[in-house]
Amino acid sequence: MSDQSIINENSYNLTPVLYDIRGFFILTLAYRNTLGSQVRFFAENLKGRHLECAIGTGTFTKICMKHARKKHPEQDFSLVGVDYSKALMGGAKKKLKGAELAIEDLRDMSFPDGSFDSANLPNGYHTIADIDKAMVEICRVLKPGGTLYMNVLLYPGEGVMNKISQKVNDYGQRTGILNRPYSRQEVLDSLPKLGLRLDEADTIQNCIFLKTTKL
Numbered sequence: 001m002s003d004q005s006i007i008n009e010n011s012y013n014l015t016p017v018l019y020d021i022r023g024f025f026i027l028t029l030a031y032r033n034t035l036g037s038q039v040r041f042f043a044e045n046l047k048g049r050h051l052e053c054a055i056g057t058g059t060f061t062k063i064c065m066k067h068a069r070k071k072h073p074e075q076d077f078s079l080v081g082v083d084y085s086k087a088l089m090g091g092a093k094k095k096l097k098g099a100e101l102a103i104e105d106l107r108d109m110s111f112p113d114g115s116f117d118s119a120n121l122p123n124g125y126h127t128i129a130d131i132d133k134a135m136v137e138i139c140r141v142l143k144p145g146g147t148l149y150m151n152v153l154l155y156p157g158e159g160v161m162n163k164i165s166q167k168v169n170d171y172g173q174r175t176g177i178l179n180r181p182y183s184r185q186e187v188l189d190s191l192p193k194l195g196l197r198l199d200e201a202d203t204i205q206n207c208i209f210l211k212t213t214k215l
């Protein structure tokens with residue numbers, strides 16, 4: 001069985017609370033990011049009609065929305081959150097009362113072309129089987145000039161901490177919650193084919209953070 005074929009919506013059948021706790025450890029040990037740095041990054045892109053891709057339990061998005069309202073009050077937004085996991089979406093529905101939430105597979109979404117002014121893909125790129133298909137879809141539903149922010153897990157480098165990161169990645173691949181990490185170059189090379197302009201790329205430990213615009 002290939003790595004990709006074992007990933008499906010059932011890989012996420014933890015209760016939303018347990019899922020969030022596990023996610024926090026993965027963020028710290030595999031990505032080696034802080035929650036604060038991720039929130040500041042993604043909150044900046046909440047503007048207009050916004051698509052939150054792979055929203056999961058909604059906990060991360062809720063924190064970003066709070067941060068955006070405080071730090072970017074001039075940016076009005078309405079949020080549409082999608083994920084293919086019914087179990088996780090149950091958690092999101094309880095937390096994000098005003099948001100529009102839908103069960104959607106990112107590889108084949110029901111929205112018309114050019115539906116959104118902005119989109120975020122937080123902590124999702126490296127978990128999605130057939131990411132190329134999902135990226136084409138995300139770009140399709142984004143308006144020309146719309147902005148897409150995302151982060152991608154990179155292969156860990158050398159050192160003791162990265163040995164731990166590697167073990168966490170192995171666990172993620174065994175359980176189906178990680179498709180695979182990427183190299184910085186392959187992620188950057190994929191953008192022009194998608195019609196995305198790179199506005200900023202910043203690597204923090206084992207993650208690359210990308211700000212892009214659909215041309």
Ligand SMILES: C[S@@+](CC[C@H](N)C(=O)[O-])C[C@H]1O[C@@H](n2cnc3c(N)ncnc32)[C@H](O)[C@@H]1O
Binds near residue numbers: 012053
């Ligand atoms: C690591 S979680 C990230 C959740 C949230 N964005 C966060 O940062 O806490 C990855 C999410 O991607 C979702 N996912 C994976 N493949 C997907 C697909 N093909 N379509 C929709 N959602 C998908 C999973 O259900 C899971 O909620």
